[in-house]
Amino acid sequence: MDHEFERRLQAWVDGQLDPTEARAVAATVEKDAEARQLAQNLRSLSGLLKTHAPEPTVPESRDFYWSRIRNGIEQADRGAERVDGWGSRQPGLLRWLAWLVPAGAAAFAAVLFLQPSNPYPLGLTPATPVPALTDHEIETPSDEVSSLTFYASEDSMTVVWLGRIDFL
Amino acid sequence: MVAFEELVHRHRDKMYARAFSIVHNEEQALDLSQEAWIKAWQRIGSFEGGSSFTTWMTRITINVCLDHLRRNQRHRLEPLPDMADEPDALERLLPVVWPNPTEGLERRELRVKIDEAMGRLSQAHRTVVALHEFEGMEYKEIARTVGISVGTVMSRLFYARRRLATLLAGLKDDEKGED
Secondary structure, X not given: OOHHHHHXXXXXXXXXXXXXXXXXXXHHHHHOHHHHHHHHHHHHHHHHHHHOOOOOOOOOOHHHHHHXXXXXXXHHHHHHXXXXXXXXXXXXXXXXXXXXHHHHHHHHHHHHHHOOOOOOHHHOOOOOOOOOXXXXXXXXXXXXXXXEEEEEOOOOEEEEEEEEOOOO | XXXXXXXXXXXXXXXXXXXHHHHOOHHHHHHHHHHHHHHHHHHHHHOOOOXXXXXXXXXXXXXXXXXXXXXXXXXXXXOOHHHHOOOXXXXXXXXXXXXXXXXXXXXXHHHHHHHHHHHOOOXXXXXXXXHHHHOOOOHHHHHHHHOOOHHHHHHHHHHHHHHHHHHHHHHHHHHHHHO
16 A cells, blocks of 8 residues: 555545545455555544543633733733824824925915015025025925025026925 | 633633644643633634634634744754655554554543653644644645645644554553553
């Protein structure tokens, strides 16, 4: 009997073969005494294991066993609350910033464009006048928006770069 | 949580026994069965009643144990399970004495002997035997749960049974020798 047949015989004993294969194995078992003996041995062992399966019991008291589970559940719940709390606050903040950032940027740009000839937007007149304001850059950092203003005197144009700071 | 505590109390021995049949270590079986209960609490909303609570809970316990074994296998220098799938050439030549369940030992003693023999199987073989013989899982289900092919399930199961038969016969012979 080769190993492949032993495995199929075992599957037959365990009822795991399709009907065609099962019929083929049954026919062999009928003719082959060795196969019949192996099938019988496999059934005996399987029956032995099923009816005498070790059934160990929890070697701890009910209260002690449960207390460790309860602690685990409470720890897991606290962890989940921390994550949920952060998650539920962040979307509100993000929604608020999503409106604030472009709105603030648009207002800032509008003020600049309303004063195209003013090289010092927003009244940012330096104490000591800069001799030539050609191609001058002004940086106005903020927590939410980064902006860089560039005035090209030749073209009488103020260009403002706005960037949203990605804080996440 | 009082109701859940009652559920734990009712089913704790069965879940512990299932974990023990796979890992064969008291401390680990305790930890893993408790971990399974914590997971069950977290997933209790997904239990739809399609199967019995015991079946659902047993599946969680088995999965927790298998995850534990997979984690451990990565850190330990154990022989790869596939290497243990096929019996030794030498062992295959030895005559195998299959035990007669109605003969010899008493019921309680027999349980102890089976437990000892199970403890001497490799982790991979013990898992397949526990899932098939004690849990009644079909080959395909075992293959899916453990993440191996049906052919490997068949090989492991055959080898494990053969080894168990040898071990049980040996244990019975030892006992006779002591008398």
